Amino acid sequence: MSQQPEGTHRRTVLSAVAVAAAGAGLAGHTAQTAHAAPAPGGGDGGGTPPTAQPPGRELRALLREIDQDRIEATVRKLASFGTRHTLSSQDDPERGIGAARDWIHAQMTRYAAASGGRMTVEKQSYVQEPASRIPVATRITNVVATLRGSVAPERVYVVSGHYDSRASDVMDATSDAPGADDDASGVAVAMELARVMATRRTAATVVFAAVAGEEQGLYGAGHMAELFASADTDVRGMFTNDIVGSSTADDGTRDPRTLRLFAEGVPTSETPEEADIRRSVGGENDSPSRQLARFVRDVASNTATGMNVRVIYRRDRYLRGGDHIPFLEQGFPAARFTEPAEDYAHQHQDVRVEDGKQYGDLPEFCDFGYITRVARVNGAALWTLAQAPGTPRGAKIVTTALTNSTELVWDRGTEPDLAGYEVVWRETTAPEWEHVIAVGDVTRHTVDLSKDNVFFGVRAVNHAGNRSPVAFPAPQR
Known part of the structure; x- marks a missing residue:
């Protein structure tokens, strides 16, 4: 000391x-x-706070390498498996969640080959016994690429998207459910960051994950969070990218430069003793997840990413939840990235044509430039977290x-x-x-x-x- x-x-x-x-x-x-x-600016942008961190030369170079064409190719490839429903086929080489799992693993393994041994890739599997939305025992597999830090490898940051998809009926495992926006877009973000960061040396460890079982009940992310907790892993931050594929709302309006970040206030895992302390001194707006969200704005709301991060002081949207929630439940700081407004006419809708209009979560309704900017926001946050002190x-x-x-x-x-x-x-x-x-x-x-x-x-x-x-x-x- x-x-x-x-x-x-x-x-x-x-x-x-x-x-x-x-x-x-x-x-x-x-x-x-x-x-x-006081500096101008608030939770939804409007100025540069005095705590802002301008991107350095190395980070700018990393952000320039994020490739829109690769992101689009990833989204289209994932949509091409027809359905990626958690209960769909696990051994069909062309259709279903098994085919998607194996393709993601092969791509991540290719990225790891350029890391000089610093990145490893695994299929993180377990059998989920019958439960809500899981009628029979089902193998759930996360594809996880881990880039080990060279200075503080025990300190870990996680970024994820979920590669399972669904039709209107959440139990329909056979109908087409291309899931381009929800959530091939988020998987494409995590995979592209794995590719770009594999060739670089980080101080802390970064985990890039494509998880399954989200639509059935956050099962894959729950398993991953439990494994981290049981191993006493020092997870300092987790971001899920879920529905980050479009800047167009259901009324046709566009907001291509805004990304929402949902961050919980009072921690889910707060103990009675911690609650007593918080009530005595305030701090309802100062959970580790809220500090993580402020950090993202400090490093990523700038011209290098081309985006404004709109922090939402809420765990998630009404009636829904994402893969950051199991991490919050384990006491880890976590937050959810999602697009500025959702188009419910295409999300979770069966692929069909009505009155000359096409419906369904198809790649044609994605904005690939927007997903690329979302990846840059994530890249700026993860790179700075991994290079900065804890x-x-x-x-x-x-x-x-x-x-x-x-x-x-x-x-x-x-x-x-x-x-x-x-x-x-x-x-x-x-x-x-x-x-x-x-x-x-x-x-x-x-x-x-x-x-x-x-x-x-x-x-x-x-x-x-x-x-x-x-x-x-x-x-x-």
């Missing part, structure tokens, strides 16, 4: 001068004073005495390229962090602001200038 530099134990008078950035990783990121005007552990607000200043403490990370830390804060009614100061390579800092009036957080910075998601501090009594 580093020692506090001489003089920094005193309260920092923020209104006098901005705090100088400490270390190479903090240079060039000017601190904001306590009296600085979210600080042990963040606390010292509450042992009555004072109008705020003392924050946290544990120092173990990353070899760790440069230091930043303290952020915002008004309790603000959706985004409004101020940031660099405090150096320390584990304690005092701010001349009352902890009663604002929310505080801490994030780590490495020498390359990559910032972690924010840690929301609990009281230390």
Whole structure:
């Protein structure tokens, strides 16, 4: 643990001068004073928050490699299997979920061959006994590609899409159900990111998954989350991409530059003790998943991705749920990407023609440029998460005495390229962090602001200038 530099134990008078950035990783990121005007922008865009991270040269190069033609080819190939219903054939080489599974595995294996041994691919299978929407014992298989980190391999980030599909009748395993938007689009995002990132060296581990059983009850994702939890895997973030294929709503309006990100507030897995702490200090809007969502906006709402990430403060849409939910239930931070508005005339509809109009979840109704931009949003988030230090552990607000200043403490990370830390804060009614100061390579800092009036957080910075998601501090009594 580093020692506090001489003089920094005193309260920092923020209104006098901005705090100088400490270390190479903090240079060039000017601190904001306590009296600085809040940056414009909110949960659905409209400005650049002071915590934003502009993409570096390596990330820009990665985003340029994301190939729209490959994404379109993936969506069309998956749709060509006729149906990918979880209860469809597992041994037909041309039609059904088994054919799709084997094709995805073969493609992922090809991508892994370019990784120099860093990426491995597996068919993660189990037999689901009869349950809701599963009338007979059924093998459910996830295709999982794991890119092992070179610095902090124990820290894991997951991106997924579900490759199963459905017709109008969720139990119909024989009718055509091409599932282009729902959810070949999300699988194409995960697969394209696996291809692009396989040739690169990440600090943390990234998992690219195509999961099954989603339409029947989130079974594949549930199995994967349980395996991570039983192995005590340090999953710091999970994104599911589900219905990310179109920018056109059912009324014909288009919003090709917006991507919704659903993020839960009060954690699903919150214990009674954690609930008591939260009720005493606030923080309903500061769950790890909400911090993950803010991080995505910080790194991905920019010209490099061509997208605005609209954060929705909700676990998921009404009456529906996605593959991030099993991860939330295991206590992992997780969120769902989905298109700005859904076209229900084509989603979960049988393939047919009525009055000269074609219906069904077909590739013809996808916007492949939009899916490509969605992949860039995911790529920006995953790459930065995997290269940045981990979210600080042990963040606390010292509450042992009555004072109008705020003392924050946290544990120092173990990353070899760790440069230091930043303290952020915002008004309790603000959706985004409004101020940031660099405090150096320390584990304690005092701010001349009352902890009663604002929310505080801490994030780590490495020498390359990559910032972690924010840690929301609990009281230390």
